[in-house]
Amino acid sequence: MIRFDFTGTDPFVDKRQWDGVVRRARAAHQAVLSGTGAGSEWLGWRRILDQPNDALLEDIATLGEEIAARADVLLCVGIGGSFLGSEAIIQALSPYFRSPSAPQDDGSKPLQVLFAGHHLSSAYLTDLLAHLEGKSVYVNVISKSGTTLEPAVAFRIIRSWMESRFEDCDRRIIATTDEAKGALRKLAQEKGYRTYTISDDVGGRFSVLTPVGLLPIAAAGFDIRSLFYGAVAMMAELQEEEGNPAIEYAVRRYALHEKGYTTEIMSVFEPRLAGVGAWWQQLFGESEGKEGKGLFPAVCTFSTDLHSLGQYIQAGRRNLIETFLVAEKDRATVLVPPDSGNLDGLNYLTGVPLQNINKAAYEGTSKAHLQGGVPIQHLTISMVNEENLGRLVYFFEHAVSIGGYLLGVNPFDQPGVEAYKMEMFNLLGKP
Ligand code: PA5
Numbered sequence: 001m002i003r004f005d006f007t008g009t010d011p012f013v014d015k016r017q018w019d020g021v022v023r024r025a026r027a028a029h030q031a032v033l034s035g036t037g038a039g040s041e042w043l044g045w046r047r048i049l050d051q052p053n054d055a056l057l058e059d060i061a062t063l064g065e066e067i068a069a070r071a072d073v074l075l076c077v078g079i080g081g082s083f084l085g086s087e088a089i090i091q092a093l094s095p096y097f098r099s100p101s102a103p104q105d106d107g108s109k110p111l112q113v114l115f116a117g118h119h120l121s122s123a124y125l126t127d128l129l130a131h132l133e134g135k136s137v138y139v140n141v142i143s144k145s146g147t148t149l150e151p152a153v154a155f156r157i158i159r160s161w162m163e164s165r166f167e168d169c170d171r172r173i174i175a176t177t178d179e180a181k182g183a184l185r186k187l188a189q190e191k192g193y194r195t196y197t198i199s200d201d202v203g204g205r206f207s208v209l210t211p212v213g214l215l216p217i218a219a220a221g222f223d224i225r226s227l228f229y230g231a232v233a234m235m236a237e238l239q240e241e242e243g244n245p246a247i248e249y250a251v252r253r254y255a256l257h258e259k260g261y262t263t264e265i266m267s268v269f270e271p272r273l274a275g276v277g278a279w280w281q282q283l284f285g286e287s288e289g290k291e292g293k294g295l296f297p298a299v300c301t302f303s304t305d306l307h308s309l310g311q312y313i314q315a316g317r318r319n320l321i322e323t324f325l326v327a328e329k330d331r332a333t334v335l336v337p338p339d340s341g342n343l344d345g346l347n348y349l350t351g352v353p354l355q356n357i358n359k360a361a362y363e364g365t366s367k368a369h370l371q372g373g374v375p376i377q378h379l380t381i382s383m384v385n386e387e388n389l390g391r392l393v394y395f396f397e398h399a400v401s402i403g404g405y406l407l408g409v410n411p412f413d414q415p416g417v418e419a420y421k422m423e424m425f426n427l428l429g430k431p
Contacts, residue, residue: 001382002234002391004245006252008366008376013255020179021258021406025251026241028405033239037405039412044201045397048209049232050159053371057225060211063174063194064218068111071172072135074126074219077332078142078212079150082176082371082419085161085208086216086395087115088275093222094382098274113220117141117151121163125154129161135161138219139173142212146182149421155184176211203412205283206397210241217272218429228352231389238398242267246395249377250402253321256375257295257407262319264295267288267302269326273384274301276325280396287400288413294407295321301362314372322376326362386421 031037032046067074076083098110116128138164139167141155162169175188176196188195196211207213209231214224233240238246253264264284266277277299288294300309313320334354336346349357370376379395402413 002245003378003380004248004382005378006245007279007369008378009252010257011253011418012259012328012375014259017250017255017258021251021255025247025254025402025406028402029241029247029398030151031405032283032401036262038403039409042201042203042206042412044199044205045206045209045213045375046235047201048199049228049394050236052228052232056211057214057228060196060214061218061224061311064215064220064224065399066202067138067219068221069152070136071111071138071219072109073114073137075137075139075158075340076115076142076216077139077151077155078115079148080282080286081204082142082144082151082212083115083118083150084279085273086113087212087220088279089208089213089217089227089386089389090220092272092389093386094272094328094338099405110315111219111221113216117154120150120153125157129158132161135168137166137172138174140215140219141173142176142186143182143184144178144204144207145188145343146177146430147182149424154182162202167168172231174215175213203414205255205279205414206412208393226386227393231394232389232390233387234391246399247397249347249395250406252375253295253403254406256321257293260319261321261375262296262320262321262360263298264298265298265313267300267305267322267365269302269323269324270330270384271301271304271357273325273327276389276392277301283298286404286414286417288371288409289409290407290409290416293378296298300332302365303358305362306365311370314373318373321375322366323375323376324362324366324376325381326378327381327384328336328357331384 028037032043035043045125071317076086114128116125138156143151148172159173162172166172170193173191174191174195175184175193176198177184177188178200179197180186186197196215198207198210198212202210205339209228214228218224223248238244241247266280267276281297281299284295284297300313313322336349336352338350338352339347366376366378379392381392401411
């Protein structure tokens, strides 16, 4: 379950424009439902939920089990939408620390899911390959276009390493890519890799609930059916206009954007939710940041960042909106122990769960930031599990589509991403 509270933006939005913005947001919502808005050929992220392919989910779960049983490491090679979603879900659901040698509760050894091809650091790749030495490795190379430079170069290096280490190398590599187009599809056919297809109508940043995100998540041991059907449930809940939190979120963000606010911070109080924030950054940044418009999305992990960015948020330039993403229940409880000496002066906290202290930090921060002139909103998930994360994924995907239409941009393309590639290819002398 997710609870939404947008009242912390009330003092900041211009109520005179309210009805007009709500009317336009409802029309945008209808355009998403009916597939009549700009970029409607990219609405596959809704289609897959509307017509669930249970056989595909089953197939992915089975391959995930095979990988978990046979590999020490699954290396996912991809960038942008081809890695942020799986990284977000795996990070949110995994323990913070897990020794690769320590068996899990059921006696099996935990699979480590690692990522590559999401930047161009040679030190990272060198250290990664050294870390993989002597381990049983599977690779999932993921690229919708099959031509993105970062994962393509990383994969060439990793493939050569795999070929020199494993006789059954081609069985250990799974490619997730376009059905027909791109160099990766050709290579996969040539080598006989197992493959999954990314449909033409699903954009990279909307692809976490396709094989792009689902295979790594399944291999990591998580329930992809709950994740997927959480999103299905949310889609059903967001049909109506009245009381629709996706419309409400989009309306408030847009109204504040029109008043000159430039930046939306997503603040989390649980570091394992920072990956969800990174996924959200791409979803909103690439969908809305066009034609000189859009809020700049930025994640803050609190209370860590309260000791670095807190000053600015509290009292810097008043151009920030803050959206808190918090979980009601934590999976672990630590109590502050008694200390007869009380030399640290903390006895007033003896017996208090750390979770309550974190909650006080959250509530105190939101109060302080509101008083400091920051419009705030709260998204509270009852607990961090597959179903709620699935719900959250759909909520944001729907909301950003409405948000893009309100801004008058196509939320499903990303022409600006090409600019740096052109310059880089010129420097590299690409033929
Ligand atoms: O949202 C998008 O489409 C992009 O950000 C892509 O996810 C990213 O550029 C990676 O592209 P590809 O999967 O084609 O390698």
